[in-house]
Amino acid sequence: MIDCIVIGGGAGGLAAAIEIKRLGHNVLLIEREDKLGGILNQCIHNGFGLEIFKEEYTGPEYADKYIKLFLREKINYLIDTTVIDLYKEEDIFIVKTSSETLGIREYKSKSICLSTGSYERTRGQISIPGDRPYGVITAGSAQRYINIDGYMTGKRVFILGSGDIGLIMARRMTLEGAKVLGVAEIMPYSNGLNRNIVQCLNDFDIPLYLSHTVTNIKADDSNHLKEIRVMKVDDSFNVIKDTEIDFQVDTLLLSVGLIPDIILLDQLDVEIDPLTKSVKVDQSNQTSIEGLFVCGNALQIHDLVDNVSKESQRTGKAIDLYLRNTNHSNKKISFIPGVNIAYLTPQYIDFSNPNEKVVVSFRPKKKIEKSLLKVIQNDRIVYEKKKMFLLPAEMETIELDILHFDENQPITLELEVIS
Amino acid sequence: MYDYIIIGAGVIGSAVARELSKYQVKVLCLEKENDVANVQTLANSAIIHAGHNPEPGSLKARLSLWGNLLYDDLERELNIPLLRTGAFVVAHGKEEEKDLDKYVKICKENKVPGYQLLSGQQARKIERNLAGSITKVLSLPSTKVTNPWEVAFALMENAIENGVKLKLNHRVTKIIKENDFYLVEVNHHINFKTKNIINAGGVASDDIGQMIEIPPFKIKGRKGEYYVLDKRNIGFINHVIYPLPSERGKGVLLTPQVHGEILIGPSSEFVDDKHQASTTQKGLEYVKEHSKELAKNIPYNQIIRSFAGIRSTSTYDDFYIQESKYNKGFYYLGGIESPGLTAAPAIAKYLINDVIGVQNHYLINNQFKPYRKAKVEFHRLPLNDQKRLLEIEPKYGKIICKCEKITEKEIIDAIHGLLGTHTIKGIKKRVRAGAGICQGGYCEEKVMKILARELNLDPLDIIYDKDNSKLFLSESKVEK
Numbered sequence: 001m002i003d004c005i006v007i008g009g010g011a012g013g014l015a016a017a018i019e020i021k022r023l024g025h026n027v028l029l030i031e032r033e034d035k036l037g038g039i040l041n042q043c044i045h046n047g048f049g050l051e052i053f054k055e056e057y058t059g060p061e062y063a064d065k066y067i068k069l070f071l072r073e074k075i076n077y078l079i080d081t082t083v084i085d086l087y088k089e090e091d092i093f094i095v096k097t098s099s100e101t102l103g104i105r106e107y108k109s110k111s112i113c114l115s116t117g118s119y120e121r122t123r124g125q126i127s128i129p130g131d132r133p134y135g136v137i138t139a140g141s142a143q144r145y146i147n148i149d150g151y152m153t154g155k156r157v158f159i160l161g162s163g164d165i166g167l168i169m170a171r172r173m174t175l176e177g178a179k180v181l182g183v184a185e186i187m188p189y190s191n192g193l194n195r196n197i198v199q200c201l202n203d204f205d206i207p208l209y210l211s212h213t214v215t216n217i218k219a220d221d222s223n224h225l226k227e228i229r230v231m232k233v234d235d236s237f238n239v240i241k242d243t244e245i246d247f248q249v250d251t252l253l254l255s256v257g258l259i260p261d262i263i264l265l266d267q268l269d270v271e272i273d274p275l276t277k278s279v280k281v282d283q284s285n286q287t288s289i290e291g292l293f294v295c296g297n298a299l300q301i302h303d304l305v306d307n308v309s310k311e312s313q314r315t316g317k318a319i320d321l322y323l324r325n326t327n328h329s330n331k332k333i334s335f336i337p338g339v340n341i342a343y344l345t346p347q348y349i350d351f352s353n354p355n356e357k358v359v360v361s362f363r364p365k366k367k368i369e370k371s372l373l374k375v376i377q378n379d380r381i382v383y384e385k386k387k388m389f390l391l392p393a394e395m396e397t398i399e400l401d402i403l404h405f406d407e408n409q410p411i412t413l414e415l416e417v418i419s
Numbered sequence: 420m421y422d423y424i425i426i427g428a429g430v431i432g433s434a435v436a437r438e439l440s441k442y443q444v445k446v447l448c449l450e451k452e453n454d455v456a457n458v459q460t461l462a463n464s465a466i467i468h469a470g471h472n473p474e475p476g477s478l479k480a481r482l483s484l485w486g487n488l489l490y491d492d493l494e495r496e497l498n499i500p501l502l503r504t505g506a507f508v509v510a511h512g513k514e515e516e517k518d519l520d521k522y523v524k525i526c527k528e529n530k531v532p533g534y535q536l537l538s539g540q541q542a543r544k545i546e547r548n549l550a551g552s553i554t555k556v557l558s559l560p561s562t563k564v565t566n567p568w569e570v571a572f573a574l575m576e577n578a579i580e581n582g583v584k585l586k587l588n589h590r591v592t593k594i595i596k597e598n599d600f601y602l603v604e605v606n607h608h609i610n611f612k613t614k615n616i617i618n619a620g621g622v623a624s625d626d627i628g629q630m631i632e633i634p635p636f637k638i639k640g641r642k643g644e645y646y647v648l649d650k651r652n653i654g655f656i657n658h659v660i661y662p663l664p665s666e667r668g669k670g671v672l673l674t675p676q677v678h679g680e681i682l683i684g685p686s687s688e689f690v691d692d693k694h695q696a697s698t699t700q701k702g703l704e705y706v707k708e709h710s711k712e713l714a715k716n717i718p719y720n721q722i723i724r725s726f727a728g729i730r731s732t733s734t735y736d737d738f739y740i741q742e743s744k745y746n747k748g749f750y751y752l753g754g755i756e757s758p759g760l761t762a763a764p765a766i767a768k769y770l771i772n773d774v775i776g777v778q779n780h781y782l783i784n785n786q787f788k789p790y791r792k793a794k795v796e797f798h799r800l801p802l803n804d805q806k807r808l809l810e811i812e813p814k815y816g817k818i819i820c821k822c823e824k825i826t827e828k829e830i831i832d833a834i835h836g837l838l839g840t841h842t843i844k845g846i847k848k849r850v851r852a853g854a855g856i857c858q859g860g861y862c863e864e865k866v867m868k869i870l871a872r873e874l875n876l877d878p879l880d881i882i883y884d885k886d887n888s889k890l891f892l893s894e895s896k897v898e899k
Contacts (some may be wrong), residue, residue, distance in 0.1 A: 032818070032821065073715045075453075080708075080817070082818035082821055084818065084824055085799065098816050098817075098826075099816050099817065100813045100814060100816045100817040100827070101813070101816070102812075102816070103806065103809040103813065103816045104802070104805055104806065104809065104816065118855070119857040119860055119861065120857070120860050121860040122723070122724075122857065122860060123858075124647070124722065124723045124724030124858055125722060125723060126726060127646070127697045127703055127722060127725045128696075129697070129699050129702075129703060129725075130697050130698060130699075131695075131696075132696040132698075132726065133888065134883035134884060134888045134889075134890065138860050140860065141859075141860055141863060144864055145864065145890075145891070146895050149864065149878070150894050150895050150896065151879070151890070151891035151893070151895060152891060152892050152893050152894070152895045153890065153891055153892060153896055154892050155892055175852060176895050176896070208553070215700065217697075221887075222885050222886060222888050223883070223884050223885040223887075223888045224883075224886030224887065224888045224889070263822070265653065265855070330601075365456065385763075406857050
């Protein structure tokens with residue numbers, strides 16, 4: 001019997017597995033690609049590791065640091081292996097895998113750490129009208145084609161969505177000799193980190209069209225992308241007449257959001273948060289199913305890999321506690337996103353959990369210059385802090401001490417805008 | 420010299436090819452696209468209709484009722500996917516209920532099996548998400564759903580096994596009538612001789628006719644736009660849900676698909692360019708708006724794709740299945756719009772047996788093999804079968820498309836099959852790699868590499884869909 005199966009060998013899975021193993025448990029990590037490191041392997045730009053290593057690394061370098069730590073721990077792992085089924089029988093999780101070398105196997109485990117990352121929203125999900133040519137691809141796919149496989153999809157590029165991968169690809173494709181004609185963002189503010197706006201757009205004179213979106217796509221005779229139409233939108237995202245700008249491009253990159261990949265949990269009756277599009281968790285990152293933990297981008301979309309590593313390490317520690325503690329009584333109360341909060345994790349606080357410090361992550365709903373962050377219980381402000389320059393593109397974290405709260409009443413987090 | 424040249428390899432051309440292969444005839448099928456089932460057959464609702472709509476006595480009525488029955492044979496012989504969903508035609512309030520009676524009458528005259536009227540309440544007991552405003556429902560239990568291009572593949576593969584020749588990327592550019600045969604010019608430079616021509620050109624069937632005469636009908640393109648709901652919503656509805664039909668056609672429907680998705684659509688709008696199936700803001704909004712009348716709480720946030728198809732509506736108000744009045748041996752299959760997919764197997768039999776009377780001129784093909792082996796859908800097999808197959812073929816263990824659980828071996832088989840393929844889209848059509856929620860975001864690169872390896876191609880030559888729709892422009896970091 002395995003103590004914990006970690007699904008996913010990217011930043012989250014590696015950090016969690018290392019921690020669980022160090023704390024004395026046997027771990028099996030399963031990765032579907034033929035190497036560890038996950039999406040970091042295709043992120044060859046720098047900017048990784050500042051928080052954890054106080055030094056700037058590229059994605060593969062950052063991955064390499066963790067892979068070395070992982071290998072040193074002699075943790076069992078499988079690569080080139082896809083988990084095709086995950087279910088629970090009484091107290092035991094059954095993980096069914098498929099691979100070319102081992103065929104179909106089943107592994108039993110006391111706990112699961114799901115660290116499967118996210119997938120990119122596609123054109124279909126945002127229903128851009130027009131023809132359906134090749135050349136409309138997600139920014140992450142283009143990143144893999146260029147950085148890992150060594151192929152350019154085109155030379156005249158437009159980018160829809162100002163997510164970080166889109167911005168980084170604007171720079172990347174420029175450096176590879178393509179002409180990036182612009183980035184359109186439907187929101188009135190960018191969805192990427194400020195440093196990426198500066199370093200990837202401004203430094204290369206790539207225009208950012210805020211409150212704009214792509215409204216039509218045209219193909220050439222061989223069904224390759226030929227032209228896109230960009231239009232301005234109003235406050236309710238309706239397109240404004242006579243604002244058309246047409247761009248002749250052969251590539252449209254989509255950077256329109258990441259969605260936590262929790263498809264593996266489909267068969268488990270696990271509680272979902274429509275705001276994060278992932279599971280609801282307590283401060284251990286334990287889901288509504290006992291023994292099932294989720295971390296990394298599978299839990300919530302992070303801006304920085306450093307935060308993924310930290311969150312996953314915390315999850316590893318929590319899994320250790322779970323495995324050592326046979327008495328799993330819990331006393332959960334809701335932690336609710338209030339005014340101006342787009343989402344928060346954890347969605348529950350478990351008062352039977354000896355972790356008194358609760359790390360809360362959240363994003364504001366809109367751009368806020370000055371605000372008062374309040375944690376409220378029974379109409380009483382339990383915690384208060386000034387917060388400046390909040391952006392939906394930047395995840396915020398605070399630490400709460402649960403000793404200050406009543407164990408029976410829901411808690412709300414809100415942002416009061418002050419001038 | 421061929422006995423028959425079929426122009427067009429959609430579901431109709433493919434059905435005709437298979438039916439002809441039951442005789443000792445030399446048949447060639449010419450397709451302008453680089454794959455079978457690339458136009459009308461690729462983009463429609465996938466329904467095998469019960470027959471509540473076509474005018475009693477029309478060819479549409481007769482052939483769709485018969486075709487519906489023939490799909491059971493196709494399932495048995497060719498292993499096509501078939502969902503026996505049944506359908507509900509729904510009415511809101513007294514006015515519409517009166518209209519519903521009109522369709523009850525059509526059902527009676529067309530001898531639609533098992534049709535029945537239900538109250539809104541009764542219907543909601545069966546379909547819990549049906550809109551609350553629905554007061555009466557016409558239930559059509561013989562309605563089924565299939566996958567149109569898989570049907571075309573199955574028919575064409577079986578036809579090829581029985582001797583039919585198929586040539587893709589062969590666009591007919593000219594037809595010349597000689598004394599007792601036709602010269603069919605393809606791509607402006609190749610010529611084929613044939614005694615008979617079967618024009619299954621779909622939206623281009625009038626243009627093909629135009630090559631030798633003034634065709635008896637004109638094709639108008641009618642565009643239908645659709646949304647696809649992710650297969651995680653399987654069971655949201657289990658029947659095909661129709662509104663009351665109108666002059667615009669059968670209206671916006673909800674249709675469960677064989678692989679678990681739900682289609683919402685189509686819109687219906689005449690278009691000038693019948694070769695251009697693009698979606699529009701207006702069309703997609705129309706679909707959303709009208710679908711709300713059918714069911715409550717449709718999870719529009721679970722849409723994974725939208726697409727459009729062109730229906731070839733002819734100026735003749737029925738299927739036009741006749742020999743040319745001026746050119747003997749030239750046969751029209753025109754205006755095959757809905758219920759064309761339903762009628763397809765019956766259209767083929769009607770053309771071959773009744774219109775042409777092939778049996779009067781040619782001997783039966785005694786070697787005809789009616790059965791086609793099902794393709795392996797590995798992750799739908801029982802565990803024991805999986806383990807047995809894995810021992811022979813470890814590549815069944817390698818998952819390439821994780822959304823649809825498609826293995827490398829299935830992709831390799833699709834590349835080298837009877838109807839092999841060299842495109843990303845071709846793989847998607849054959850094995851569904853890339854058809855799931857991430858729409859190929861994860862597996863497209865892997866499929867590209869398998870295609871390159873299996874076909875011994877440079878990745879720079881891998882194409883997405885149509886020839887020249889290459890994935891890549893150049894290698895990065897290479898000066899050329």
